Amino acid sequence: MQIKTDSITVATNGHGHVLDLTGEATHALDNSGLSEGHALLFVSGSTAALTTIEFEPGLIKDIGTALERLVPESIDYAHDATWGDGNGHSHIRASLLGPSLMIPFAKGRFLLGTWQQLILIDMDNRARNRSIVIQFTGV
């Protein structure tokens, strides 16, 4: 059993930008040399989240629409009243989705569905550089 900690760095546009991390995560898995185990993906920061989706333009639009409907940008947030950041909605959306994602792998490949990609959603209200921890545990 071994543990290997790596990272993925991306530049985002913020404002709900959805990025497909599957390629970079697969590259990191190859580099790890491990064949069976799991990857923990974790985004440091409180205005972005990780999940999986079928990464196609329709659903990328739909998840943005859903997040805006559920946690609107335009309503009042106590966070914004205090800090003036204007990103109260970003924080709440990120907390509801969560910062961590676990993906199992076997025979050196992620056990994802064919139409299932690993995504980062940057909820913040500005462009950001994001570093995502990817930590492999296995043999």
Next chain:
Amino acid sequence: MQIKTDSITVATNGHGHVLDLTGEATHALDNSGLSEGHALLFVSGSTAALTTIEFEPGLIKDIGTALERLVPESIDYAHDATWGDGNGHSHIRASLLGPSLMIPFAKGRFLLGTWQQLILIDMDNRARNRSIVIQFTGV
């Protein structure tokens, strides 16, 4: 430390069908021979999700009602406009809940609450056969 990858196969009715996986997961834990560690449950595919709930008929109904209120089936989805699958809501619900779940165990037993069961929610708009990865890490 060892890692053991197993799977649970279920047939679902789709349409928000909620299945209790606790019995099969406990059986898989017994088979693993491990006593302390954690299980990663992961559903391959982008229209189902995993979480825990008190598995009783009232809450099974309530979670379906909540998902329909938050991500209605009847509104327009760009996914459906493109692909005609009619399951845009299934994808969005699944992405919001997430595909992975981690459960610790000690002394060979899951550290679940008495009224807390492991569930799969199949959000798709048709019956499906689902394979859930269950991967144990521990001693």
Next chain:
Amino acid sequence: MQIKTDSITVATNGHGHVLDLTGEATHALDNSGLSEGHALLFVSGSTAALTTIEFEPGLIKDIGTALERLVPESIDYAHDATWGDGNGHSHIRASLLGPSLMIPFAKGRFLLGTWQQLILIDMDNRARNRSIVIQFTGV
């Protein structure tokens, strides 16, 4: 590689009480003696959840407002009709957020953002004593 299972015990006020667990989790990490790996936090029980947030009074208020808007306490729940607990909303909120959280660490420190804390949200409609499993895997 080692695995160490510990716990954090807290007294909550229920009703959406948000508690910052970062200090106790850091103390448990120090006690584990591990330097690289991940912590699984898991709340046993079906009316509480774990996530991360910037722990400041504005956002603590905002997340409560969001949960009440998305899963209102005052609407009807089949759970309450059957059991009379009055905490149907607590269960649904907890299931949507989820009971488990994974946090990586390296050089003996959690890889959290500066403004990112580990929180328990107790959704139940009464004060509770909660035991949160914290299990470390690593070297």
